[in-house]
Amino acid sequence: MGLGDVTRAGVLAAVKECQYLGRENFRRRYGFGRAMAYELVLDENRYDSKAIAGVAHLYSVGDLLPADGFSGGARTVADRLRALGFTVEDGSALTYGPQQVPPQLVLQPRGGARDRGPQNFARSVRQGVPIADIKDVLGGHADALAALYPDGIVRLWGSTPTTRVNNEKARALRNRRVGDDVLFYAENHFIARARILHLFNSLPVAQAVWGTDEDDATWEHIMALGDVEEFPTRVPAVPVLTGLNVPAPLRSLTLRSAEDYRRVVQLFPQSRQQATASPPATLPDASSGLTSAELLDRVGSLNTHRHRGNRAPSRHQPLALFWAFSRIAAGKPRLAPWSCFLAEVRPLLAEFGLPGSKVTPEYPFWHLKGSDLWEVHGIESDASSMPQPGTFNKVQPVAGLTPAAAELLQNPLTRLEAVAKLYSTYLDDVDQRELLSRVGLAGYATADGLLDDGQDGRGQEAADEKRATGPTGRRESTSSRLIRDAAIANRVKELHGHACQVCGTRLQYKHSPYSEAAHIRGLGSPHDGPDELQNLLCLCPNHHVLFDGLEIYIDVEGVVRRAHGDEPLGHLRRHAGHHIDEAYLRYHRTLCELNGLTTE
Numbered sequence: 066m067g068l069g070d071v072t073r074a075g076v077l078a079a080v081k082e083c084q085y086l087g088r089e090n091f092r093r094r095y096g097f098g099r100a101m102a103y104e105l106v107l108d109e110n111r112y113d114s115k116a117i118a119g120v121a122h123l124y125s126v127g128d129l130l131p132a133d134g135f136s137g138g139a140r141t142v143a144d145r146l147r148a149l150g151f152t153v154e155d156g157s158a159l160t161y162g163p164q165q166v167p168p169q170l171v172l173q174p175r176g177g178a179r180d181r182g183p184q185n186f187a188r189s190v191r192q193g194v195p196i197a198d199i200k201d202v203l204g205g206h207a208d209a210l211a212a213l214y215p216d217g218i219v220r221l222w223g224s225t226p227t228t229r230v231n232n233e234k235a236r237a238l239r240n241r242r243v244g245d246d247v248l249f250y251a252e253n254h255f256i257a258r259a260r261i262l263h264l265f266n267s268l269p270v271a272q273a274v275w276g277t278d279e280d281d282a283t284w285e286h287i288m289a290l291g292d293v294e295e296f297p298t299r300v301p302a303v304p305v306l307t308g309l310n311v312p313a314p315l316r317s318l319t320l321r322s323a324e325d326y327r328r329v330v331q332l333f334p335q336s337r338q339q340a341t342a343s344p345p346a347t348l349p350d351a352s353s354g355l356t357s358a359e360l361l362d363r364v365g366s367l368n369t370h371r372h373r374g375n376r377a378p379s380r381h382q383p384l385a386l387f388w389a390f391s392r393i394a395a396g397k398p399r400l401a402p403w404s405c406f407l408a409e410v411r412p413l414l415a416e417f418g419l420p421g422s423k424v425t426p427e428y429p430f431w432h433l434k435g436s437d438l439w440e441v442h443g444i445e446s447d448a449s450s451m452p453q454p455g456t457f458n459k460v461q462p463v464a465g466l467t468p469a470a471a472e473l474l475q476n477p478l479t480r481l482e483a484v485a486k487l488y489s490t491y492l493d494d495v496d497q498r499e500l501l502s503r504v505g506l507a508g509y510a511t512a513d514g515l516l517d518d519g520q521d522g523r524g525q526e527a528a529d530e531k532r533a534t535g536p537t538g539r540r541e542s543t544s545s546r547l548i549r550d551a552a553i554a555n556r557v558k559e560l561h562g563h564a565c566q567v568c569g570t571r572l573q574y575k576h577s578p579y580s581e582a583a584h585i586r587g588l589g590s591p592h593d594g595p596d597e598l599q600n601l602l603c604l605c606p607n608h609h610v611l612f613d614g615l616e617i618y619i620d621v622e623g624v625v626r627r628a629h630g631d632e633p634l635g636h637l638r639r640h641a642g643h644h645i646d647e648a649y650l651r652y653h654r655t656l657c658e659l660n661g662l663t664t665e
Contacts, residue, residue, distance in 0.1 A: 067122075067130070067135065068118060068122070068130070068135060068141060068142065068145040069145070070122060070125055070126045071118055071121045071122050071125050071130075071145055071149070072121070072125040072149070072402065072443065072461050072463070073149040073150060073151075073443055073460075074124075074125070074402065074442045074443025074444075074460065074461060074462045074463040075120075075121035075122065075123075075124040075125030075402070075442075075443075075463055076105075076117060076118070076121040076146065076149060076151060077442040077443055077463070078120075078121065078124040078400050078440075078442040078443075078463045079116075079117045079118075079120035079121040079123075079124060080105070080107060080112060080117060081440065081442065082120065082468060083112055083116075083117065083120075084110075085335075085468045086335060086468075088112065088113065091113075091116060091120075092113060092116050093168060093246070093260075094330060094335065095116060095119060095120055095129060095327065095330065096131060096132055096167035096168065096323050096324075096326060096327045096330070097113060097115060097116035097119060097132045097167065098113075098132065098167060099113055100113040100114055100115060100116070102155050103115075103142060103143045103153050103154070103155060104153065104154055104155075105117050105146055105151055105152070105153055106151075106152045106153070106154050107151065107152070111154075114142045114143060114146060114153055115132065115135075115142050116132075117146075118130065118135075118142045118145065118146065119131065119132060119134075119135075123398055124398060124400045124401070124402065124442075124463045125402055125461075125463070126402065127397075127398065127401065127402075127405065129327060131324060131327055132167050132323075133167075133324070167323035167326075167327075168244050168245045168246045168260070168323060168326065169240075169241065169242065169245040169246070169320060169321065169322055169323050169326065170245065170246055170248065170309070170320070170321045170322075170323075170325065170326040170329075171237060171241050171245050171246065171247045171248070171261070171288075171318070171319075171320055172248055172250060172309075172311065172315055172318070172319040172320075172321070173222065173247050173248065173249050173250065173318060174249075174250050174251070174315055174316065174317070174318070175249050175250060175251040175256065176251075177251075180278060181275070182251065183251075185222075185275055186222075186249065186257075188274075189220065189221045189222065189274055189275070190220050190221070190222055190249075190257070190259070190290065190293060191293070191295070192218075193214075193218035193219060193220045194218065194219050194220075194221055194274055195217055195218060195219075196210055196211060196214065196217050196218070196219050197217065198273075199219075199270055199273050199274065202267070202269035202270050202272075202273050203267075203270060204267070204269075206263070206265050206267065206270075209263055210263065210289060213262050213263055213289060213291070214289075219289055220259070220289065220290045220291070220293055221270075221274055221287055221288065221289055221290070222247070222259075222284075222287070222288050222290060223271050223274075223275065223283070223284025223285060223286055223287045223288070224238060224284055224285075224286040224318050225278065225282045225283065225284050225285070225286075226282065226285060226286065232317070233317045233318065233319045233320075234317045234318045234319075236320060237317075237318045237319055237320035238286050238318065240320055241261065241264065241288075241320055242261070242264070243261050243262060243263060243264060244260065244261060245260070245261045245320075246258060246259070246260055246261075246326070247259045247260070247261060247288065247290065248305075248333075250302060250315045252299075252595060252596070252597045253301070253302050253303070253313070253314055253550070253595055253596045253597070254299035254300060254301060254302050254595050255296065255299065255300040255302055255305065255333070256295060256296060256299050256300075257293065257294060257295040257296060258292075258293075258294050258296070258333065259290040259291065259292060259293045259294070260290065260291050260292045261288050261289070261290065262289045262290060262291040263288075263289035264287070264288055264289070265287055265289075266285055266286055266287065267285060267287060268283060268285045270285075270287060271283040271284045271285040271287060294334075296333070296334055297334070297476070298334075298475065298476040298477070299595065300332060300333055300334075301593040301594075301595070302314070302315065304329075304332055304396070304593075305329045305332050305333075308325075308328050308329040308332070309321050309325050309328070309329060310325075314550075331396055331397075331398065332396050334472055334475055335468060335471075335472055355467075355469040355470060355473060356473075357473055357476070357479045357482075360438065360470060360473050360474075360479065360483065361479075361482055361483060361486050363436050363437055363438050364386065364436075364438070364483050364486045364487055364490075365486050365490050367382045367383065367386075367433075367435075367436055367491070368432070368435050368436075369381075369382055369383070369491065370428070377419060378491055379418075379419060379422065379428075380414070380417060380418050380419055380422075380491055380492060380495075381414055381418060381422075381425065381426075381428050381429040382428075382429045382432065382433055382436070383487050383490070383491040383492055384410065384413045384414055384417055384418065384429070384492075385406075385410055385413075385426075385429035385430070385433060386433070386438075386483075386487055387413070387484070387487060387500065387504045387506075388406075388409060388410050388413060388504055389439075389465055389466050390474060390480060390483060390484060390487075390504075390506070391504040391505040391506050392465070393466070393471055393474045393475060393480065394480060394505070394506060394590070394591040395505055398465070399465045399466045399468070399471040400440075400442075400463050400464065400465035400466075401463065401464070401465055402461050402462070402463050403430065403457045403458070403460075403461050403462050403463070403464070404461060406426065406430055406464065407426050407457075410426050410429070410430075411424060411426045413500075413503065413504065414426060414429075416503070417492070417495050417500055417503075427451065427452075427454050427457050428451070430457070430462075430464050431444075431451045431452070431464075432451065433464075437467070438466060438467055438470040439464065439465070439466060439467065439470075440464065440465070440466075440467050441462055441463070441464040442462060442463045442464070443460050443461065443462030443463055444456065444460055444462045477586070477591065477592055477593055477594075477652065478648060478651065478652045478655070480591070481509070481652060481655050481656060481659070482655055484501075484506065484509065484659065485655055485658055485659040485662070488500075488659060488662055489658075489659075489662050493662055497659070497660075497662060498510055506591055508587075508589055508590050508591045508592065509591065509656065509659060509660075510660070511587070511613055511614060511615065512584075512585075512586075512587050512592075512612060512613045512614070512615055512653055512656060513584065513587040513588065513589050513592075513613045514587040514588070514589025514590050514591060514592040514593075515589045515590045515591075550596050553582075553596060553597060553598050553601065554582035554601065555582075556598060557582050557598060557601045557602070557603045557643060558578075558580045558582060558603050560603070560640045560642050560643045561580070561603040561638070561640055561643070562578075563578035563579065563580040563603070564580070564603070564638070565580065565603065565604050565605035565608055565638075566602050566603050566604060566637050566638040566639075567604060567605070567608040567612075567617070567625050567634060567635070567637065567638070568605060568607075568608060568634075568635075569638060570605045572605060572606075580603050580604065580605060581603075581604055581605070581606055581609045582601050582602070582603060582604075583601065583602045583603075583604045583609045583612050583613065584596070584600055584601060585600050585601070585602060585645070585646075585649035585650060585652070585653050586600055586649045586652045586653065587613070592652070592656075594649065594652075598643065598644070599644055599645055599646040599649065600646060600649050602637075602645070612653075615628055615656060615657045615660040616628050616629070617634065618653055618654050618657040619637050619650050619653070619654070620654070623636050623637050623639070624636055624637070625637050628657045628660065628661055629661065
């Protein structure tokens with residue numbers, strides 16, 4: 066694969082995303098630097114031709130063409146874009162500042178309460194430190210920080226020294242650089258992102274800002290940060306760390322290359338920060354203020370076709386949206402070319418569409434634009450009617466969820482509510498579990514979701530038809546497993562004295578109390594719940610099975626009810642030291658509602 070696979074529709078899709086993110090954030094998201102010479106010019110706006118081509122490859126064939134994978138010169142990118150009918154100009158005479166290199170990725174543990182991590186993050190990153198408060202200890206760094214922070218508030222984070230010379234932390238301290246992205250890690254999730262603006266070592270500054278730890282050390286290796294963004298929904302760490310080949314949980318400051326960063330960048334929300342330096346010809350504001358409530362309203366009010374003699378709404382658009390939601394859950398690009406849509410959605414329409422209805426994948430591909438959740442690139446937008454089917458095959462347009470919709474659907478609760486809305490509105494007589502399994506959302510069948518290989522004993526290979534005598538045979542296998550925090554599980558059990566929060570039962574097993582810690586929003590895919598106290602219940606084995614099996618739920622008043630029939634079983638037993646996040650209970654209730662829609 067290479068530049069020859071880039072399509073005109075893919076380029077238009079990449080341009081639209083650049084407009085949404087802003088030129089600098091677009092480059093930063095995908096690991097490209099500013100164009101040295103050739104720029105794409107479209108509607109009087111200028112774009113970095115190499116970055117556009119690399120992302121256009123993603124939307125043309127499904128794989129990002131990385132910055133170091135091809136040349137951005139006249140005989141490569143410029144030729145290909147011109148061959149597709151675009152204008153490319155030599156912008157080398159224009160000066161926009163120093164050329165940027167693709168950012169590396171710095172993984173930064175925030176630290177727990179023992180290290181004053183939450184307090185330090187709130188003070189020196191979220192709120193920032195007035196430069197005037199530390200000016201006396203800044204020395205020669207005062208002028209640099211004053212230039213970087215015109216408002217006089219500097220955002221700092223530091224690391225303690227290490228005596229080792231080649232461990233992860235030492236390599237990260239030695240090789241990180243200005244322009245790198247920093248991801249803050251806490252409680253098995255990534256909670257925030259920032260950019261390194263300045264690096265310096267200062268024992269006096271660190272002591273003035275954070276004091277010292279229990280070993281009388283301080284965080285003297287300092288990063289000055291910009292573009293600080295706290296994620297609205299925390300990003301589960303395990304998929305990211307697995308993709309980066311970093312053991313979970315994250316224990317140390319860790320650095321990964323720009324190439325590694327590109328492999329996981331789409332697992333994070335799109336940056337909404339304003340670019341700090343804009344080139345001439347300001348891009349139009351393509352951002353959207355779409356809310357979760359508006360998204361669900363649009364999902365439930367699709368303009369679906371109704372056939373004569375059958376007033377049931379067509380299932381084509383809902384099924385296409387199911388496919389789109391599954392791509393978000395799997396971390397795939399939100400946009401896909403017509404060839405991919407045709408290959409993956411056509412079988413869904415044939416299997417789950419209305420009986421006797423014609424299979425027309427071009428219909429949802431085009432008409433979902435009316436939902437304001439979908440965009441199509443490569444076919445003139447002012448076309449009043451749907452193009453002929455042959456046009457799709459010839460042009461290979463690109464379509465999928467809008468950036469705003471895709472960003473909202475990265476929130477597991479919003480995504481689950483959207484799935485439930487689709488199913489209850491348009492597909493309540495379809496075999497739900499079969500449909501969800503076919504689109505890659507089988508984990509919604511239980512509260513614990515699809516766990517990593519080897520954790521639940523299911524999916525074992527069938528035994529040989531002829532059984533061998535003697536001891537049971539063994540076979541080697543390789544699997545990955547979610548890492549649970551045993552201390553948190555033990556904490557919830559101790560707080561409740563091993564008494565089930567549903568029935569109050571205290572079991573004894575081998576002369577010791579026995580109870581189980583149940584995750585409210587499961588750790589498995591597609592739930593990706595956090596392993597934290599607010600997401601746990603202390604249950605007996607019976608009620609743990611019923612809770613995970615979506616047979617019982619906890620209503621908004623704290624009453625435990627049977628999912629089928631709504632029979633109350635009593636109030637959930639609470640403890641003052643155990644705060645339960647209501648958002649997790651809402652997630653589990655929604656999961657039960659979806660499960661209850663299954664046709665018997």
